[in-house]
Amino acid sequence: MKGNLGKAIACFKRLGITPRVGDFESKLVMQKTVYLLQIMGIKLGYSYGWYVRGNYSPDLTKDLYESRSRVESLSGEEKLNQKENSVLDEFEAEMSKKPDPAVLEIAAAYAYFFKERGMSARDATIKTKEEKSFFSEMQFVQGINRAKDLVFKPTADDLAQLKKEMAPWEAASRETMKKFS
Amino acid sequence: MAGGTLGLLDESAALNSRVFSKTRLLILSVLDELPEGDSATFRELKAGLRLNEGVLFTNLGVLKEMGYVEEIDVKVRKRNMTAYHITNQGREELRSLESWFRKWAGRRLDERKPG
Numbered sequence: 001m002k003g004n005l006g007k008a009i010a011c012f013k014r015l016g017i018t019p020r021v022g023d024f025e026s027k028l029v030m031q032k033t034v035y036l037l038q039i040m041g042i043k044l045g046y047s048y049g050w051y052v053r054g055n056y057s058p059d060l061t062k063d064l065y066e067s068r069s070r071v072e073s074l075s076g077e078e079k080l081n082q083k084e085n086s087v088l089d090e091f092e093a094e095m096s097k098k099p100d101p102a103v104l105e106i107a108a109a110y111a112y113f114f115k116e117r118g119m120s121a122r123d124a125t126i127k128t129k130e131e132k133s134f135f136s137e138m139q140f141v142q143g144i145n146r147a148k149d150l151v152f153k154p155t156a157d158d159l160a161q162l163k164k165e166m167a168p169w170e171a172a173s174r175e176t177m178k179k180f181s
Numbered sequence: 182m183a184g185g186t187l188g189l190l191d192e193s194a195a196l197n198s199r200v201f202s203k204t205r206l207l208i209l210s211v212l213d214e215l216p217e218g219d220s221a222t223f224r225e226l227k228a229g230l231r232l233n234e235g236v237l238f239t240n241l242g243v244l245k246e247m248g249y250v251e252e253i254d255v256k257v258r259k260r261n262m263t264a265y266h267i268t269n270q271g272r273e274e275l276r277s278l279e280s281w282f283r284k285w286a287g288r289r290l291d292e293r294k295p296g
Contacts, residue, residue, distance in 0.1 A: 024255035024264060027219065052211040052221045052229040061216045101258060134224040 002059035003045035005067055006078035008034055011042065013074045014088050016097060021068045028101050030064065031056055032108040033091075039115055039151055040087045048112070054105060054131065055112040094149050102135055106143025111151045121148070122165065138176055141169045185288055192281055197274055199247060204232065204240045209249060209275050212267035220253060220266035241265060249274060 008030075012019055017033065020026040035055055038044050046057040064071050080088070095104065109132055113124035125144055135143075148162065200206065207230050212221060221229070227237050244250040249271030255264045267275075 022218075024220070024222075024262075025257050028257070051214050052225050053215065053219070054225075056215075058214070058216045061219050065216070065218050131228060133228045 001066075002063055003057075004043065004078075005063045005071070006076045007042070007080070007084075008044050008046075008060075009071060009074055009076045010078040010080050011037055011044075011084075011088060012071075014080060014085070015092060019064070019071045019074070021064045021071055025101055027061065027064065028053075029099070029104060031060060032101075032104040033099075034060055035108045036095075036104070036111060036147075036150060037087065037091060039111055040091060042084050042087050048116075050112070054109050055116075091150065094146050100139075100142075102139045103143045103146055106132060106135060106140055107147035107150065110144045110147040114147070115151060121162065125165075137169065138173050141166070141173045185292060186285065189281065189285055189288065192284070196277060196281055197247065199243065200249070200274060200278065202240070204230075204236060205244055206278075208237075208240060208244060208265075209267060209271055212250060212265060213272055213275055215266065220255070220264035222255065222257070222262045222264045224262070226265065244271070 009019075011033070012030065015033065017029060018026070019030055031053070032055075034044055034046055034057065035048055038046065038048075046060045048055045048057045050056075051058075070076065095107075106128060110124050110128045113119045113127045114121065117124075117127075119127060125140075128144065129140055132140075145166070200209065208226065211226070211229060215221065223237065223241075226232070226241075227234060230237070232240075241250060241252075245252060249268055250265050251268055253264050253266065255262050
């Protein structure tokens with residue numbers, strides 16, 4: 001076992017994720033969820049790098065396949081402590097009960113550039129949009145906003161800067177929503 | 182020097198020269214980095230490798246025809262997509278290329294060493 005799969009399973013169970021190891025979307029959700037939970041402070045022990053799939057842990061994929069039946073049946077004895085449960089509460093509140101895989105993917109990519117590569121909020125946004133160019137502007141707004149809420153607690157100055165930065169996007173998003181409503 | 186690049190000529194005969202293109206090498210390499218059981222969608226390959234659709238489609242077609250990649254259907258957000266993974270044959274070809282290039286580079290560097 002490369003990481004703490006037992007704890008990862010406990011997190012999936014708590015978040016209501018139904019893992020299907022052979023399913024592309026389910027694996028995507030597990031990869032991005034584990035990444036975000038780790039940077040939020042839950043120690044799951046999986047190292048991530050940048051691959052064609054975005055930020056990705058080959059070790060997690062290997063563990064999922066090696067313990068497929070255990071993962072799919074969500075079985076294990078691992079208990080979550082109070083701090084881990086509150087991280088999961090926060091994750092659930094931000095990402096909703098059944099997170100959109102696109103939003104998860106964007107949020108995880110943004111968090112990776114911001115946290116691991118030390119990019120500024122602006123550069124992380126540009127890089128995320130460049131690497132995940134197949135998503136829509138609305139999905140970027142949602143994903144990046146979620147990531148910002150999850151991975152860093154901004155100061156008043158950060159918030160003012162953020163508001164200024166996001167204003168044109170939010171306006172464009174509202175316009176798009178109007179067109180479709 | 183006995184057996185510089187010419188010394189690798191026999192070994193090079195076993196390599197598939199149709200893989201010797203930057204695009205095909207890049208496609209095989211990024212797919213090789215994913216563990217067995219995982220694949221990348223067309224759009225991920227296109228964005229990740231900064232290729233246009235035509236170039237990617239054509240090169241994936243050649244790699245598929247040679248048996249180095251396989252195409253599968255996947256679903257993301259209820260949308261059908263095409264994904265690709267490297268085959269065992271593709272991984273073997275890549276290992277042979279890596280080994281040959283390592284030897285080739287080693288000999289080239291040795292030849293440039295002073296004295």
